[in-house]
Amino acid sequence: MSGKFATANQPLSGKVAVVTGASSGIGRSIAIHLSNAGAKVCIAARNVGKLEELKSEIEKNNGTAAFFQCDVTVREQVMQLIFFAEKNLGPVDIMVNNAGVMMYSKMSNVMMDDWDKTIDVNCKGVTNGIGAVIPGMIKRKRGHIVNTSSDAGLQGFPGLAVYSGTKFFVEGVSQALRHEMVEHGIKVTCIQPGDVKTNILSHTTDLEAQKQYDGSSKCKILDPDDIGRAVAYVVSQPDHVSINQLLIEPKEAPI
Ligand SMILES: NC(=O)C1=CN([C@@H]2O[C@H](COP(=O)(O)OP(=O)(O)OC[C@H]3O[C@@H](n4cnc5c(N)ncnc54)[C@H](OP(=O)(O)O)[C@@H]3O)[C@@H](O)[C@H]2O)C=CC1
């Protein structure tokens, strides 16, 4: 414990949060917002340079951060991430399973390597994160698992069939887990963003699919900050309140 008391401005004082996929985009913003709300944050991803930069930024703003290089598809590395976070910052109260990839891909173009990668990161990355934190949370009888899903976890989008499938997986796992965790006092939330301005599409190889189906340039889309702010709100609720799902979309692009 930091010895700090929670205040209206810092409702997460004394809490420890782990954020995967924190080297850019939405995860980076979630880490900043959780830190601004008083949490000590352990930031994880593969790009150490970007994690170092974020740690410095958080510390310049009087926050506490530690970083750990981690590929979420490798179970052992995710276990080590939680071990590292608990040793350096304390027991994990909030786990944000956010790391993810999205590649436009037409099923008819059969780009199975892209499909495999999407399934590995978006599905196994989340189950690895859950498996690493729940034993400790169950022992402590408290905790909050936040999984970054998508509006594509509620509706299948053409050009994003496998991606949508992975986010439906995140939704299904989260819903069942939420029920199982009631007796342990643990909350489970799915954040379901619509299009957010990040670099997520930079890994797309099926440019035909992206050209045909990516409509994100047609309206003002969300900023990562919009999602970071929403996550800080979700995890700052009183103990008896659980925001189980949060669909957050550009005003002009509802599903
Ligand atoms: N942008 C959008 O419109 C939306 C995004 N989302 C979801 O939000 C999440 C974050 O995406 P976003 O911020 O947009 O994208 P970015 O590409 O900006 O960020 C993705 C993050 O995931 C990390 N990551 C990717 N693969 C791995 C891996 N194998 N192991 C560990 N970390 C990994 C990257 O770090 P590094 O490369 O350093 O490992 C990076 O930090 C994803 O789950 C995505 O599906 C949901 C709805 C909308």
Ligand SMILES: N[C@@H](C=O)C(=O)O
């Ligand atoms: N908005 C979603 C799909 O188009 C996402 O980016 O996850």
